[in-house]
Amino acid sequence: MATVLKSFERWKEFLSERVEQAHKAGMSDETISKIAAQVGEFLADKIDPENKEERVLKELWDVADEQEKRAIARCMVKLVRQE
Secondary structure: OHHHHHOHHHHHHHHHHHHHHHHHOOOOHHHHHHHHHHHHHHHHHHOOOOOHHHHHHHHHHHHOOHHHHHHHHHHHHHHHHOO
16 A cells, blocks of 8 residues: 555545445445545554645644544545546
């Protein structure tokens, strides 16, 4: 996963592919967003940001409450679905 995280564009591409796979598997947007929030929590706790975009996301994540974290996750899913 470290290679994916070195470039924010590569991370978005990776996330977009996973979101598309989840939709094809029949997952709802809400389920995908919940999983995205869990991934965000893991990344914030375990992975040091590798670029400035990830640093900003981590800083936002660190100050967000649970509802705001879910909103960030939903926004990331929405962002990559537009690509």
